[in-house]
Amino acid sequence: MGRLELDYTNALSEVVGAQHGVTPQELDALAGPSREALRAIQARRKVDLRWMDLPHETAMHERVLEYAGRMAGRFENVVVLGIGGSALGTIALHSALNSPYHNFEARGPMPRLFVLDNIDPDLVGEFLDQFDPAQTLFNVISKSGTTAETMAQFLLFRERLIERLGHAAHVEHICVTTDERKGVLREIVKREGYESFPVPDGVGGRFSVLSPVGLVPLALVGIDIKGVLKGAADMDERCRPEDLRANPALLHAALQWTMQSKKHKPMAVTMSYSQRLALVGDWYAQLLAESLGKRKSRDGRDVFAGPTPVRALGVTDQHSQMQLYMEGPFDKWFTFLSVEQPDHAVTIPSAYADLEAVSYLGGRTFTELFHAERDGARVALTEAGRPNVTFRFPGVSPHSVGQFLQLLELSVAVMGEHYGIDAFDQPGVEAGKIAAYALMGRPGFEARRAQIESASPKRQHLV
Amino acid sequence: MGRLELDYTNALSEVVGAQHGVTPQELDALAGPSREALRAIQARRKVDLRWMDLPHETAMHERVLEYAGRMAGRFENVVVLGIGGSALGTIALHSALNSPYHNFEARGPMPRLFVLDNIDPDLVGEFLDQFDPAQTLFNVISKSGTTAETMAQFLLFRERLIERLGHAAHVEHICVTTDERKGVLREIVKREGYESFPVPDGVGGRFSVLSPVGLVPLALVGIDIKGVLKGAADMDERCRPEDLRANPALLHAALQWTMQSKKHKPMAVTMSYSQRLALVGDWYAQLLAESLGKRKSRDGRDVFAGPTPVRALGVTDQHSQMQLYMEGPFDKWFTFLSVEQPDHAVTIPSAYADLEAVSYLGGRTFTELFHAERDGARVALTEAGRPNVTFRFPGVSPHSVGQFLQLLELSVAVMGEHYGIDAFDQPGVEAGKIAAYALMGRPGFEARRAQIESASPKRQHLV
Numbered sequence: 052m053g054r055l056e057l058d059y060t061n062a063l064s065e066v067v068g069a070q071h072g073v074t075p076q077e078l079d080a081l082a083g084p085s086r087e088a089l090r091a092i093q094a095r096r097k098v099d100l101r102w103m104d105l106p107h108e109t110a111m112h113e114r115v116l117e118y119a120g121r122m123a124g125r126f127e128n129v130v131v132l133g134i135g136g137s138a139l140g141t142i143a144l145h146s147a148l149n150s151p152y153h154n155f156e157a158r159g160p161m162p163r164l165f166v167l168d169n170i171d172p173d174l175v176g177e178f179l180d181q182f183d184p185a186q187t188l189f190n191v192i193s194k195s196g197t198t199a200e201t202m203a204q205f206l207l208f209r210e211r212l213i214e215r216l217g218h219a220a221h222v223e224h225i226c227v228t229t230d231e232r233k234g235v236l237r238e239i240v241k242r243e244g245y246e247s248f249p250v251p252d253g254v255g256g257r258f259s260v261l262s263p264v265g266l267v268p269l270a271l272v273g274i275d276i277k278g279v280l281k282g283a284a285d286m287d288e289r290c291r292p293e294d295l296r297a298n299p300a301l302l303h304a305a306l307q308w309t310m311q312s313k314k315h316k317p318m319a320v321t322m323s324y325s326q327r328l329a330l331v332g333d334w335y336a337q338l339l340a341e342s343l344g345k346r347k348s349r350d351g352r353d354v355f356a357g358p359t360p361v362r363a364l365g366v367t368d369q370h371s372q373m374q375l376y377m378e379g380p381f382d383k384w385f386t387f388l389s390v391e392q393p394d395h396a397v398t399i400p401s402a403y404a405d406l407e408a409v410s411y412l413g414g415r416t417f418t419e420l421f422h423a424e425r426d427g428a429r430v431a432l433t434e435a436g437r438p439n440v441t442f443r444f445p446g447v448s449p450h451s452v453g454q455f456l457q458l459l460e461l462s463v464a465v466m467g468e469h470y471g472i473d474a475f476d477q478p479g480v481e482a483g484k485i486a487a488y489a490l491m492g493r494p495g496f497e498a499r500r501a502q503i504e505s506a507s508p509k510r511q512h513l514v
Numbered sequence: 515m516g517r518l519e520l521d522y523t524n525a526l527s528e529v530v531g532a533q534h535g536v537t538p539q540e541l542d543a544l545a546g547p548s549r550e551a552l553r554a555i556q557a558r559r560k561v562d563l564r565w566m567d568l569p570h571e572t573a574m575h576e577r578v579l580e581y582a583g584r585m586a587g588r589f590e591n592v593v594v595l596g597i598g599g600s601a602l603g604t605i606a607l608h609s610a611l612n613s614p615y616h617n618f619e620a621r622g623p624m625p626r627l628f629v630l631d632n633i634d635p636d637l638v639g640e641f642l643d644q645f646d647p648a649q650t651l652f653n654v655i656s657k658s659g660t661t662a663e664t665m666a667q668f669l670l671f672r673e674r675l676i677e678r679l680g681h682a683a684h685v686e687h688i689c690v691t692t693d694e695r696k697g698v699l700r701e702i703v704k705r706e707g708y709e710s711f712p713v714p715d716g717v718g719g720r721f722s723v724l725s726p727v728g729l730v731p732l733a734l735v736g737i738d739i740k741g742v743l744k745g746a747a748d749m750d751e752r753c754r755p756e757d758l759r760a761n762p763a764l765l766h767a768a769l770q771w772t773m774q775s776k777k778h779k780p781m782a783v784t785m786s787y788s789q790r791l792a793l794v795g796d797w798y799a800q801l802l803a804e805s806l807g808k809r810k811s812r813d814g815r816d817v818f819a820g821p822t823p824v825r826a827l828g829v830t831d832q833h834s835q836m837q838l839y840m841e842g843p844f845d846k847w848f849t850f851l852s853v854e855q856p857d858h859a860v861t862i863p864s865a866y867a868d869l870e871a872v873s874y875l876g877g878r879t880f881t882e883l884f885h886a887e888r889d890g891a892r893v894a895l896t897e898a899g900r901p902n903v904t905f906r907f908p909g910v911s912p913h914s915v916g917q918f919l920q921l922l923e924l925s926v927a928v929m930g931e932h933y934g935i936d937a938f939d940q941p942g943v944e945a946g947k948i949a950a951y952a953l954m955g956r957p958g959f960e961a962r963r964a965q966i967e968s969a970s971p972k973r974q975h976l977v
Contacts, residue, residue, distance in 0.1 A: 060975045135833025151637055152644040154618070169830045170887075171789040172880040173910070174614055176858025181615040197871045200829060203862045203883055206875060210863040235871045256833070299977045317845055318781070318822060326634040337834035344838025357842035359781060360835075361824060366663060367632045369946060370598025370719070371800035372823075375807025377942035379820035382780055395639025399666045400673040408660045408698045411956045412669060417635040420666055420954065424633075427950030430966055434945070447636070479840035482897070483832060487890030491883065493874045503893055512523045514762045 053445030055286070055454040057299050061429065062306055062384065062438040071316075071381060071438050073309050078295065081309070081469075085301040086293040088468030092461070093291075100464065100475070101253025105261040106283035106457060108251075112276065115263055118226075118246065119270035126188040126224075129271045130178075131166040132204040133192030133264070135337065136256020137228075138168035140265040140456075143334035147327045147452050148274050161273040162188070170200045175207065184211045184224070190268050192228040194250040196236030199487070228263050255475055257338045258460055261453075275449040282453025289454075290461045299458055304465035306440065310384040311358050314438070319358045320376065323388040324365035324425040327447045331388070335459055336360035342463045345472040346479065356470050366424045373428065377435050385432060385439035389425055392446045393418055516908030518749070518917040520762050524892065525769055525847065525901040534779075534844060534901050536772050541758065544772070544932075548764040549756040551931035555924070556754075563927065563938070564716025568724040569746035569920060571714075575739065578726060581689075581709065582733035589651040589687075592734045593641075594629040595667040596655030596727070598800065599719020600691075601631035603728040603919075606797035610790045610915050611737050624736040625651070633663045638670070647674045647687070653731050655691040657713040659699030662950070691726050718938055720801045721923055724916075738912040745916025752917075753924045762921055767928035769903065773847040774821050777901070782821045783839065786851040787828035787888040790910045795851070798922055799823035805926045808935040809942065819933050829887045836891065840898050848895060848902035852888060855909045856881055 064072035096103045131141055145164055150156065154163040167178060189208050193201045205225075212221035222244050229236035231249035240247045248263035259265065261283055266276050290300040310316045319339060321332040344357030361383070363372050376383065399420070401413025412420070432439055444451045467474025489499035527535035559566045594604055608627055613619065617626040630641060652671050656664045668688075675684035685707055692699035694712035703710045711726035722728065724746055729739050753763040773779045782802060784795040807820030824846070826835050839846065862883070864876025875883070895902055907914045930937025952962035 057977050058974060059977070060971050060973070063975060066971055134830060138830075139834065150640045150644070152640055155644055168833075169789050169827065170880050170884050171787075172856040172858040172860050172884060174789040175880055176856075176860045177613045177615055179860070181613070181618055199875065199883060199887075202872050203875050203880065206863050206865055206872070207860065207880075209865070235866075235869050238869065239866065239872075296977065302977045317843060324634075326632050326637040333834075340835050340838035340842075344840075344842035346841035355841065355843050357838050359824065359838065359842070359846070361822065364632065367597060367601075369943065370631075371602065371796075372803050373946060374940045374942040375803035375820050375822065377807075377945065378809035378818065379803075379807035379822070380780060380818050383822070393635040393639075395635045397635050397639045397642065397670065400669050402669055402672070403698075403702065406698050406701065407957065409665050409669070409702075411954070412662065412666050415954065417633055417638055417666065417670075420662060420950075421633050421635060423953040424662075424946070424950045426953050427948070428946045430949045431946040477837045479837040480832065482840065483836060483887070483891045483894035485890075486893045487883075487887045490886040490889050491874070491878065494870065508523050508529055510523070511521060512526060514520050514522070514759065514765045 052450055055445070055451050055458065056443045057303060057440060058443060059302065059306060059440045061433045062310075062440050067433060067436050067438045071314055071436050073306060073314070073438075077309055077313060078305060081305045082295045084469060085295045085305055085465065088304070088465045089293055089298070089301060091468055092464045099253045101251055102255070102258035102262070102460065103287070105254065106280045106287055106453070111263065112266065112280060115248070115266045115270050115276065118267065122188060122271060126162045127186040128182055128188070129162045129164050129268055130187055130189050130208075131164070131168075131192060131268050132189055132201050132208065133166070134168045134198065134200050136259050137192035137201070137264055138166045139257075139334040139337050140260025141268045142166050142168075143331040144260065144265065144269050144274055144279065144452060145272060146330040147447055148449060149272060151326060153272070162271065164268065164272045167204060170203060175204065179211070184208060185215045188224055188226065188271065190226045190228065190271070191236065192264055193236055194230050194234070194256065196229055196234035196239070226267065228267060257341055260334070260456055278449025279453035279456075282450035283457035285450070286454040286457040287461075290458065300461035300465055303458065303462040304469060306384075307358065307462070307466055308469040310438065314384070316382055316384045317359055318361050318383040320361045320363055320383050320385045321388065322363040322365050322368065322385055324421070325388055325390045325444070325447060326364070328388045328390070328444070329362070329364045331452065331455065332362040336362055338459060338463050341477050342474040343466055343470055343472065344479070345470075348471045349473055350471075354472065356472050365428065366421065369424065369428055376437060377431060381436065383437070385437060387425070387429060387439060387441040388444065389441050390444045390447055393421075394446065515913055518908070518914050518921065519906045520766060520903060521906060522765065522769060522903045524896045525773075525903050530896060530899050530901045534777055534899050536769060536777075536901075540772055540776060541768060544768045545758045547932060548758045548768055548928065551767070551928045552756055552761070552764060554931055555927045562716050564714055565718070565721035565725070565923065566750070568717065569743045569750055569916070574726065575729065575743060578711070578729045578733050578739065581730070585651060585734060589625045590649040591645055591651070592625045592627050592731055593650055593652050593671075594627070594631075594655060594731050595652055595664050595671070596629070597631045597661065597663050599722050600655035600661075600664070600727055601629045602720075602797040602800050603723025604731045605629050605631075606794040607723065607728060607732050607737055607742065607915060608735060609793040610910055611912060612735060614789060616735070625734065627731065627735045630667060633666060638667065642674070647671060648678045651687055651689065651734065653689045653691065653734070654699065655727055656699055657693050657697070657719065659692055659697035659702070665699075689730065691730060720804055723797070723919055741912025742916035742919075745913035746920035748913070749917040749920040750924075753921065763924035763928055766921065766925040767932060770821065770925070770929055771932040773901065777847070779845055779847045780822055781824050781846040783824045783826055783846050783848045784851065785826040785828050785831065785848055787884070788851055788853045788907070788910060789827070791851045791853070791907070792825070792827045794915065794918065795825040799825055801922060801926050804940050805937040806929055806933055806935065807942070811934045812936055813934075817935065819935050828891060829884065832887065832891055839900060840894060844899065846900065848900060850888065850892060850902060850904040851907065852904050853907045853910055857909065
């Protein structure tokens with residue numbers, strides 16, 4: 052039950068210089084704004100930012116566990132039909148806390164998990180070819196019920212289930228997570244009698260992992276959701292102090308804002324030195340990009356704000372992206388995810404004693420090599436003037452990952468205050484959706500379709 | 515056997531304006547430099563840039579196919595032990611051309627494929643727990659034989675094979691791809707009698723996918739490597755003309771350079787509207803980052819050059835990154851990968867006729883929805899002044915993907931000329947490697963270790 056720690060030594064001017072590192076004065080200047088940001092956010096906890104309290108919703112946790120217990124052993128596969136915030140948290144926690152080869156394991160009580168977060172016909176069609184819906188539980192997730200991708204998948208798999216099992220028996224193969232009262236998916240639940248869970252009000256998609264959106268599928272595949280929630284609750288407490296240097300969410304938010312606005316680093320690289328945590332980086336990429344990537348400030352000015360999250364994996368990307376990180380433009384700052392204690396101990400055997408380029412490895416462990424490469428990369432980046440911080444996970448556990456999720460959600464909320472934008476909306480995705488509806492010929496979007504067609508370039512430039 | 519096309523209409527000033535789009539004058543000004551760059555590159559084809567000719571090395575292709583034929587049906591698993599350029603091409607082509615559920619398919623003659631391109635003990639240890647080395651062929655890939663990650667894995671799996679099968683029988687479970695004459699892995703091949711293939715001279719890791727580095731594992735899992743090579747050879751011919759507007763490699767390189775140096779867009783987003791092509795984007799990310807991310811110009815000045823590749827997946831990332839792409843800073847340009855004809859036709863069933871938010875989907879196909887969302891995203895980005903180009907794949911086939919690989923390798927070589935850097939070295943990765951050797955206690959690196967230890971910050975800043 053160790054603490055997740057943030058080591059920000061290498062992001063400071065005393066280590067990487069004042070051009071690229073944060074000075075004590077810059078941090079001090081953010082003490083007041085950080086305190087105010089925290090107060091503003093905490094004041095909304097019981098109002099519209101209900102996601103902050105998700106770790107404490109114990110009645111809901113029990114309901115999810117009761118359902119998972121009831122379903123245990125009944126299905127070979129659990130399939131999530133959801134996209135964006137309805138998928139990324141589940142992917143992150145499943146990949147962090149189950150084996151990378153979970154879906155290959157000899158089938159015990161735990162089903163395989165597939166998250167179908169795309170509608171490419173070559174993905175959906177292959178899934179139909181390979182897996183038997185009669186052995187599968189589908190968790191359909193959409194707060195509004197209007198998510199076209201998810202609803203198209205729902206219609207498809209619902210029909211296949213009915214063909215295979217009949218209408219009555221198909222019902223228990225579908226579980227719906229949607230708005231508690233309104234929307235088309237809630238209406239469908241009422242008609243069909245599907246099991247359902249709520250997406251509570253005040254819980255936007257990218258802040259929903261600790262709601263039934265993430266908890267239901269995770270509990271179904273054996274994740275210790277209570278451990279995750281305990282970690283999140285512990286971090287929630289750690290993020291109460293108003294002192295910038297004592298509160299990891301405030302400190303992290305201050306670093307992100309300073310790196311972009313004062314040190315001219317538009318890119319936030321998350322480099323996971325853990326295969327298991329790599330996809331937690333994808334979850335954070337949505338949280339950061341969708342929360343802060345905003346055209347308008349809260350007072351209505353055009354600001355075109357937002358850092359760009361870049362995801363990397365150590366040591367793998369040392370052989371792909373590290374050259375750029377070491378020698379390219381000074382336009383990035385780096386966040387390492389590091390794990391002190393892996394679950395597996397594997398020793399490198401000794402052989403070829405006369406071949407020094409190999410023999411030095413013999414008798415050492417994979418952990419030693421992995422950590423040496425991580426630390427070598429960090430030393431090299433630091434010496435090259437590239438500011439970096441490290442989240443130190445004691446191990447990859449439900450408790451440590453739960454801490455991380457809550458910390459980053461709180462941190463991003465505070466960043467919204469520093470950036471002066473609304474961190475909780477996503478107005479920029481509407482335009483593409485409306486254009487897609489128009490191109491699909493959805494009733495009501497005819498004018499937009501005509502406008503797109505008339506505005507398309509007269510001449511295509513091709514090579 | 516259709517042609518891969520590059521549609522660059524939406525990257526031009528006539529569509530997105532001169533602040534963000536390329537003007538005819540800017541393209542004209544690059545006609546001469548493009549011609550000279552092409553001549554410079556082509557002159558090195560038979561000298562040091564031997565990767566250009568890989569599609570034409572038919573004797574080698576036959577040797578690979580002969581070996582794959584000999585191994586067919588003998589193993590359940592093929593495992594690549596390689597990292598960076600020894601892994602990314604194989605991952606890209608396997609994910610593009612085999613089913614996303616290939617490893618789950620009822621075992622026919624085609625083995626599963628695993629690419630172990632990391633040394634996280636929790637990855638390596640789980641692999642050991644789950645899979646039987648006695649049913650597995652290991653392809654060990656390192657040109658130098660000094661790649662620590664790969665050699666550590668080789669030592670591990672070699673020992674497990676010997677324990678399980680005895681020394682004599684283990685030999686046929688290992689195939690080595692390394693330098694033809696020198697290096698420690700070549701020496702090991704001689705001692706052990708392993709099957710081996712060469713990494714030819716003049717073929718750097720990130721340009722090696724069409725050498726035995728990629729061809730051997732791909733042939734072993736049933737990829738039509740001749741089709742891929744034919745596509746690459748066809749593109750090689752299409753990239754001969756010296757006219758910028760007639761040569762896709764010259765045009766693509768000119769766009770990349772202009773977007774970064776004239777339009778101030780340091781990020782190159784590759785957004786694959788194809789689940790299958792998503793990991794081809796990872797391959798390109800290495801090619802672009804490692805080739806252009808350079809501190810020094812060829813005349814020795816500090817330039818700290820290089821675009822940052824950002825990988826995205828449509829439609830999935832419409833629900834994650836699109837908000838930022840639409841409304842964030844104007845610091846990106848976008849390359850869509852689009853597929854005209856998917857392999858699977860899946861229709862969305864009709865249901866709930868009275869619920870309009872769902873019923874409009876009934877009777878349409880997943881392809882229609884997928885393409886409408888892609889085109890909607892493209893229209894919306896274009897209207898928001900975000901320049902974009904589209905690679906149009908007629909389908910995801912060996913021939914089309916082969917075209918793409920050769921095009922981008924040639925394009926990146928030309929970019930190197932425009933950027934004025936050496937696109938074929940990677941000096942920036944040495945510092946991290948040496949620091950890792952020092953931290954591992956490898957003989958000969960004691961001084962560096964002492965220096966790292968004495969230079970480490972006196973005080974850690976933690977929260």
